[in-house]
Amino acid sequence: SRDGKLLALVQTRGSGRVLVISTEDGKTIQDIPKAVNSPIDVAFTHDGKAITISSHNQSEGLRSWSVETGKELSPIKELQSNAVSLAYSSDGRWLAAGHGQPSLSLLDLKAGDGAQKLKTLAGFTSSLRWVDFTPDGKTLLAYDNGGMLTVFDPEQGKELRKFHVGPNQALPAISPDGRRVITCEGNVVDAWNIETGEPVHPYDGHRSYLM
DSSP states (O other): OTTSSEEEEEOSSTTOOEEEEETTTOOEEEEETTOOSSEEEEEEOTTSSEEEEEESOGGGOBEEEETTTOOBOOOBTTSOSOOSEEEEOTTSOEEEEEOSSSOEEEEETTOTTSSOEEEEEOOOSSOEEEEEEOTTSSOEEEEETTSEEEEEETTTTEEEEEEEOOOOSSOOEEOTTSSEEEEEETTEEEEEETTTOOEEEEEOOOSSOOO
């Protein structure tokens, strides 16, 4: 979860079991034995009150559950379910879904006319592996299998810049201040300036590959 108090784990094989665990004491908050068949990714909503899960079953949309009660909520049918990566913005306005087609879907959850509006962001040369928002929710990042990071303005649905960080083993992570994105390739960790796409400095000295 965004506040770091909850961890969601989804079993990608077998029953599709989902656990929501407290990071403070390790206790299980929810145990949903059969959430989704063939799940792919799980994401907390901005307030941590629900989780959304994507699966290989495109017909049913994205499915969500309440963290408090464990009950299933209304599915998000506007988005295809086969999302490789999911992310909610911190203000609860946007839900981003990265696909393997390759494309990125951006759902406006608080459209002014009351209707949820869907944008499709393209321009990728390979399937997506990871999407996430900066902590202020104003910038969206997408990482593809070709090692390219693309930076978007979600409000305008506009690509701001893209820069090559390498086909890393581990997925990227955004710094708490929203200024840098951390990647790793081989045994070197790199920090990149999100506003310029320039490398800040590498953190080397690791003895083996980082996952």
